[in-house]
Amino acid sequence: MSGAVRNFRRRRLNAEEGLPRAQRVLETPFEERLTSAAELHLDDPEMLLALLGLLPKMWDAAPKKVLEEATFLYGYLESLEIRYPTDPILIDEREYFLGESARIAGTAARFLSRRDDARSWFDLAEAWFLATENAPSNLARLGYQRLALRLEERDFEGVLKLAPHLVANFERMAMVEDAVRARFLLAVVLKEKGRLPEAVEIFEQIAERSRAISNENLLGWAVMNLAQTYGVLGDAEKAVAAAAEAAPLLRKQDNHVALGKLQAGLGLLLRTKGQIAGAMEAFRNAQREFSEIALHADAASMHLILADLLLDAEQPAQAEWEIRAALPIIDEYKLVPEGIAALSLLRDSVRRRQIDRQALRGLHGYFRDAGA
């Protein structure tokens, strides 16, 4: 690394330049990026670090876009040959950026209910993270995503067994935000298992810790979950208060996923109170939020819940329409591996134009954590 060699090194970005350059990359169409790679500083670690920090902030609002971005980045980094000492990427950065791109792609795929894709991305992320410095920290963050996927597949016992270890590992490594995030897994499992007061307690703790570390994203999720859980408990006053706190936070972050879930929670509460028209409106709002960002599984669950409500309202033709809209999505995304019998019964009943109510309810039970 002589002085002469030093002079040949391309100019590197400093920490302040990383973020504006990352935003510029996001504004550049994919097809133009490779031809302008040098100008965009596509292989500069400051730009890459900033870009990989931006993508997770977008996945609640635009998971499809995040998946496309992370896939592009992964492909670009994989083809990159690092020439030492002329290139700006150093030491373990290529492995780290590849692992992080794969983790982000897997997370976005998980949001989009592309679960097999998510698993493949997570396997790739693991392979790269093993070759990074401080690998336990990267692998623990990946472990969170894998457990979240298991939660969506309703492996509650597995998550209940493993989540406390994940929380303890994050706490031991002083990974404060990740420890708070991992507590969600526990709270959601408890909620799903009907242990609602315990779930409320953990969501309250999460909200308190999120306030302490000024993380509005985690706070929004915690308060949204509190609104939902109070709703299931039938405590309308607390549910409405929590929803009123959550909604502006979520809107500010453009968090369509949580806004959809908040609406779905409100729908459930109104349904419990016998306010069918209001409930239907809330579920349709939820469906709009989910559809806007291509969350097909969640949108399908709203179709099924609406069908159930429409049957209550003695509107079987509209109910059938809702079910017919949901079935192809359930098939395409293989959404209910455990509920295949209920799915088959429901499909038969629609064919006979005599909706099997038990099968319908059984099926949307499998979506419970997705929608409400």
Added chain:
Amino acid sequence: MLNREDQLRSVYRETFDLLRPQLYQLRLSEDELESFGEYVYSWFERFSRRPGNEWMSIPRLRVSLVSGACTLARNLAESKGVSTSSFVGDPMHLAVQLGIISNEKGADS
């Protein structure tokens, strides 16, 4: 009380001074040594900003600093065609040898 950036510089300087005698095996000029130090520091500073690391105390990241410096030293040795035994083993052993971490911690990890 030092802020995070000052802590980062302090841990880096302390560690780099301990590594310096090993780096002489690479037959580096002062200019090359300075340049090597700049690269290691810029990597370490970015490393401390990775998600998950940003909340960790800087002394906790010291072993990664030694390990990262060893990787870069190996790359440098290769590019100069110099063979060296100092940077090929487990960086943890080097960290213990240099007194950067205690024997017990090294054995634990």
